[in-house]
Amino acid sequence: MATLSNSESETGPGKANDSAAQNQLMDRSIVAGTEPDEPSDPPTTTPTTKGSLQLPYRPRVAAGWRIPGVGRYKINQWLEQVRAVNALEPSRRALTDPQIRKAALSLVYRAKSGESLASLLPETYSLVREAARRKLNMRHYDVQILGGVSLFYGCIAEMQTGEGKTLTATLPLALHSLQGKGAHLATVNDYLAQRDADWMRPLYDLLGMRVGVVLTDHSQDDRRKFYAADITYGTAKEFGFDFLRDRLLMRAQGRAVDDFLGAGSHQRWKSSGDQPVQRGMHFVLVDEADSILIDEARTPLIIGSLGDEAREAVIASYRWASEHASEFVYKEDFTIEEDNRKHELTARGRQRVRGLSRPDAIRTVPLVDLYEYIERAIKVQRDYHLDRQYVVRDGEIVIVDEFTGRLAEGRKWRDGIHQAVEAKAGVEVTVPTGQAARITVQDLFLRYKHLAGMTGTAATSSRELRRIYKTPVVQVPTNRPPNRKRLSDVVCSDMMDKFHRIVEEVKGVHAVGRPVLIGTRSIDKSTTLAGLLREQGLTVQVLNANEIEREAEIVSYAGLRGQITVATNMAGRGTDIKLEDDIRALGGMMVICTELHDAARIDRQLIGRCGRQGDPGTYRQYLALDDEILRNSFGLKAYDRYKELGKRGRFSNSMASLFRRAQRKVERKHFRDRMALMYHEKERTRIQREMGLDPYLDSAD
Secondary structure, eight states: OOOOOOOSOSOOTTOOOOHHHHHHHHHOOOOTTOOOSSOOOOOOOOOEEETTEEESSOOEEEEOOSSTTHHHHHHHHHHHHHHHHHHHHHHHHTSOHHHHHHHHHHHHHHHHTTOOHHHHHHHHHHHHHHHHHHHTSOOOOHHHHHHHHHHHTTOEEEOOTTSOHHHHHHHHHHHHHTTSSOEEEEESSHHHHHHHHHHHHHHHHHTTOOEEEOOTTOOHHHHHHHHTSSEEEEEHHHHHHHHHHHHHHHHHTTOOOHHHHOSOOGGGSOSSSOOOSOOOOOEEEEETHHIIIIITTTOEEEEEOSOOTTHHHHHHHHHHHHHHGGGOOBTTTEEEETTTTEEEEOHHHHHHHHHSOOOGGGTTSOHHHHHHHHHHHHHHHHHOOBTTTEEEETTEEEEEOTTTOSEETTOOOSTTHHHHHHHHHTSOOOOOOOEEEEEEHHHHHHTSSEEEEEESOOGGGHHHHHHHHOOOEEEOOOSSOOEEEEOOOEEESSHHHHHHHHHHHHHHHHHHTOOEEEEESSHHHHHHHHHHHHHTTOOOEEESGGGGGGHHHHHHHTTSTTOEEEEETTTTTTSOOOOOHHHHHHTOEEEEEOSOOSSHHHHHHHHTTSSGGGOEEEEEEEEETTOHHHHHHHOHHHHHHHHHHHHHTOOOGGGHHHHHHHHHHHHHHHHHHHHHHHHHHHHHHHHHHHTTOOTTTSOOO
8 A cells, every 4th residue: 555745736626617528527327336357457538627626537336336327326426525525625724733623623523423424524534635735745636535435435446556545545544533433444464554554643643533553562451552542553363363352351251242142241240350452343444455355355363272182193193294295196196186176095095104104103193184194295295385385484384475475474274284384394383273263354344334445456356345245346546547558468388488588578678777577476486587687687676575574675666767676476565666757758667477366456466566646657468388377277187288388389479368268267266265155154153143152252173
């Protein structure tokens, strides 16, 4: 999430415009519930002033209201509210700082007295805009005000990279905080939460609003203090674990939870000791909404209970299986189900297990359990690789998030996979624990009364967001028309052929002086490509999960003249890449995509790093016939066939459509998995409620 330094050269409120042009804006139709088949940039129309608004084109509803015409009606309403905000701007500029704080306090009084927040929106947003202008030297553009309006009404706002989502977030957060029930902003990591809160703090201070930041290393007392603030920044993970810890605390104190067993008897409550840190779930604004609400939707947040009594036997079993996994032969000793990558021993494989020597520590382990240990170890041996799926830091396995490319601190794979990876890597094996409390990210955010989100890539997943979270997706216009050009795709025989072609193109672009950003799918591939570039005498910066501490620094330099940056799909997400003036004259930044990801959203996020705020930029997609997307989509047999075509040289750039089709197939599979998760979670919750159980605390292991 990145904020731009806003100019004050906008068309001022009250300035009349051509009525025909205004009518043309109002008459443009919007089809609600539609979704583009391919990722596309916004239409490149000439910006025109529309009734005191500076918009390059009309907002679009990617997925919203099923009744025809409702989307268009709501967009028109929101545009009127933006005009109302603009109309108040001259009077706000005439106020002194104490008068601004007094006006904000009066809004708090009116909100707590029962006045609807919708009626207070123009006054609140105009105050926030003026506070930002004075304290941050940033003025919300009209498109940011429009984005803030859509967020207040519970939408997912798609705002392109560099359009100032950090600044836009201050609008709905300030408005919802007026009722005194708290407003949360959930982002992807502690760094962004701390940075954004500190960045926007002067704005909130002028309005008399308290800001808190909940970080991983905070104590319970600190958390309670920060949740009590008007606005709280933090990560989805911390919000979820605090919810579970509060739930466990209330049960320990004999306090029933209102939403499933009534309020309970206050005589049984303990008045001393620990108290819950959260004060309720009123409003949450999810930053990088596609990453949190979709990619992490299947991730359960679990607080473990006591460890297994047979700890030593379990550890010995994992290590024993890891030592012997390489002895098993594919198709002879085990088979693989392509749909779910399940590894299963054949009759010959089970016979081989029975013939293996076993240490004394695992002689009492049932044979059927040993089969499962071996199957897990084989799966880990083939599918989980160092610097792709995980890294080793301080003697521990840390997962590399497959979608963001960042380290997923504190997360573990389920079903014994994490312990099998630990045994493979030779680090300490952590015995799997039972569950004291459990909630999915999906269920966590559905508990909030008001939910909104913002991201640069939501249109391609708009139907899923609407279906699961009941949040319409609105594509907010860019402040300036986009100036990003797509170059033709290049299909190569294999990975190394692709990398050598990329090196040649980078050399040509670098010679001109343009900066280049290259995106890869994994840490090891980013390291390999960077090594090839350095062999050509080029200076390269590498941005991946191993360089997380220098992320902001590397990204800040990525737009400099002649800079070459190789990144995993994280690509500095949440940080702007700004260009110098002479770079714009040369054609802007060049983005090279080395491989399609499982979700088109991730590719769009990388592409969005160039051409921000009307800057020029180009991007090209490179593909190879041994790319993972083909194996994940079509299976091993078809994958081997395509690799053979590559070896024979029987391919052309026209095969790029094959890769897009494979990507769509994988996206559909992941969508079905997420929908199945939602169904099973709902059924589990329903059954437990009918039994009088707490679905978050009384979960089976």
